[in-house]
């Protein structure tokens with residue numbers, strides 16, 4: 076038998092060395108964005124101009140709003156395929172309200188003011204999202220299927236409402252008191268487009284919700300392990316319903332901003348945007364398994380996707396190649412995600 | 423002959439048996455954490471070598487190195503006298519090394535049969551030979567004396583049964599070295615006895631076994647050699663004939679202490695938790711898992727629930743916590759009927775459950791240690807709309823101190839903690855809600871003697887301050903530690919009730935367990 080009490084010295088805390096790689100990995104979306112801006116600036120003199128940045132940021136605003144909602148859903152371990160359709164439906168619904176609503180029993184046509192149009196449209200987005208949430212949380216329909224259903228239904232309703240046509244007149248009439256819709260798309264405050272400001276506000280609110288409220292903590296916990304979260308007193312189902320509703324709300328805002336930017340509302344608006352949006356969230360470092368992801372990452376992801384596709388257009392790459400590039404970036408991003416999350420826990 | 427290569431390792435006593443697999447001067451670091459520091463470890467042919475050590479001592483890490491999960495940072499492995507590099511679990515399997523992991527590694531959506539043969543399917547002329555696999559799976563279940571249909575899906579099994587499947591999988595590999603990292607943590611005494619019979623058979627066939635367990639007495643009955651690890655260093659080594667329980671504990675923690683401190687005699691309060699005719703249907707068979715159960719627990723009282731696997735303990739506790747619905751009966755908390763409350767409302771009212779399966783029900787793997795600890799008490803550090811970081815950190819630091827979690831800090835990932843420390847996080851999380859009734863399902867699962875004593879001490883202290891404590895265990899020894907009352911469950915009913923002055927034998931007999939010499 077042999078004992079010793081000989082123990083090795085304490086644990087020296089050694090860091091550095093490979094921390095450069097760590098930093099590059101952690102900030103990959105950021106460095107990717109810088110690389111994109113530098114590359115396209117060299118390739119085209121038109122890229123790094125104020126006017127182009129304004130155009131690009133208008134595009135980013137749309138994707139950014141959708142991506143914030145998608146981030147919430149993905150953090151919760153779900154997916155929302157309906158955002159593109161909800162965007163389209165919201166635009167059409169707003170356009171429909173701007174044309175005036177005829178109330179048959181009273182025999183009058185009501186022209187709601189712009190603020191009412193915004194409120195009603197956002198409420199519609201929330202309603203569609205809530206339906207998704209209820210299906211997922213209470214009827215146990217897989218998120219993929221439930222939101223795929225709403226993708227079709229919302230698009231179909233948008234087509235029905237317009238008969239497949241587009242509302243081209245959204246400017247309203249001063250006599251009817253419903254002017255000002257373009258403000259959302261064209262105006263700038265201190266040089267910043269309103270759409271971008273809306274994105275900034277939405278991002279800050281989302282960030283605060285995620286990091287500083289009980290709801291944010293519930294969201295991360297139920298996305299990481301719903302069973303454990305439930306046993307710790309997290310109202311898992313309620314969280315799910317709220318999350319999908321918020322995604323719907325943000326998609327409705329994106330629909331309003333987009334139709335204001337285009338000064339028209341077509342039923343095909345936002346077609347396949349859900350995929351671009353998922354790409355932005357993933358490029359921003361969120362895990363599709365749920366529980367991991369940040370607002371800053373997602374915004375960067377939206378910028379990367381937006382600046383990349385616009386850059387490819389500017390340097391005149393064919394749209395076929397654009398598709399190839401975007402796909403490659405997404406795969407690369409997911410690969411880096413799994414390197415970063417690999418070996419940490421089982422999910 | 424084995425000669426230690428560093429001064430850190432103790433002088434190894436000469437031994438006549440042959441060494442099949444040896445680790446020489448093995449070190450392993452995870453970033454700044456040095457989990458193993460120059461460890462020498464021998465596996466003897468046809469014998470059982472048991473590794474003892476506190477939570478986080480590095481036992482699982484060493485086993486993962488031997489089985490190809492991790493590569494050592496430095497040092498080498500010697501198999502049959504030759505240096506080998508085991509770079510993957512597949513290579514380990516080809517070399518004849520199989521492992522039963524501490525944290526179960528089964529695919530829950532697949533059947534028992536498919537899990538057992540996962541990665542080494544038996545091929546016939548037209549693809550996988552399911553009939554043969556099924557036959558062998560049934561054979562294994564028979565050997566383990568467990569009544570599990572090979573076509574059941576793993577997620578429909580109780581934790582203990584899943585552990586049996588994990589064991590069966592390792593046995594099916596017919597390996598010559600079998601590593602068992604806490605194989606019995608969810609098994610009851612009679613099942614452990616069956617496992618030990620299997621181990622003796624394997625030994626007779628020349629299979630070498632490495633065994634890890636925090637059930638020290640149990641491990642002593644099966645082992646031939648004992649090795650003690652402490653903070654990643656091997657501190658002691660001896661053959662079975664030279665050691666006893668006291669030796670292990672002294673080498674593991676450096677001091678000896680009483681594991682079963684008797685319950686304090688203090689005044690009990692009024693009835694805190696009452697179950698009236700509680701009936702819970704079973705998920706895996708037709709019938710009731712809990713069958714018209716009546717139980718009442720006073721404030722300040724500690725009640726231990728003992729029973730075999732399938733006695734209905736987990737179902738009863740999950741129903742009390744609000745996870746499983748009852749088909750009949752009521753749950754009363756301080757006289758108030760809470761049968762219709764949600765889990766969150768029950769926690770708010772002061773009733774919490776520490777679940778049995780920490781990976782599935784206890785931890786959020788994507789969150790840090792700190793956020794896991796504070797998860798159940800979010801409302802306690804929310805001021806108005808927002809969470810308050812300072813209050814949260816206070817709660818986290820208090821619980822890390824109270825349940826003595828060994829961690830780099832609150833920001834460490836949960837996966838970086840050793841199994842026992844993860845268990846302490848689950849307990850700490852629920853205690854942080856300052857409950858008045860706490861229900862713990864196998865709270866000592868996977869924690870070391872020191873921590874076990876610590877957890878029971880904490881519970882006893884809370885009880886003294888008026889908390890009602892109900893805990894379940896499959897280790898008879900634990901029944902006699904702090905409990906005022908011992909309830910034996912059998913087939914969903916209370917089979918017997920004992921006070922402190924009973925014996926292990928009486929408890930086991932009441933549970934329907936045959937005593938093995």
Ligand SMILES: Nc1ncnc2c1ncn2[C@@H]1O[C@H](COP(=O)(O)OP(=O)(O)OP(=O)(O)O)[C@@H](O)[C@H]1O
Pocket residue numbers: 452455456457475476477478479480481482483484524837838839840841842843868870
């Ligand atoms: N993947 C990892 N990353 C970082 N640290 C780790 C990792 N795995 C283990 N460790 C650390 O290494 C040490 C040894 O862990 P190990 O799991 O081997 O302990 P153990 O002896 O098996 O404990 P237990 O009895 O609780 O299972 C611990 O301090 C643990 O935190």
Ligand SMILES: [Mg+2]
Pocket residue numbers: 481482483524603840841842
């Ligand atoms: Mg371990």
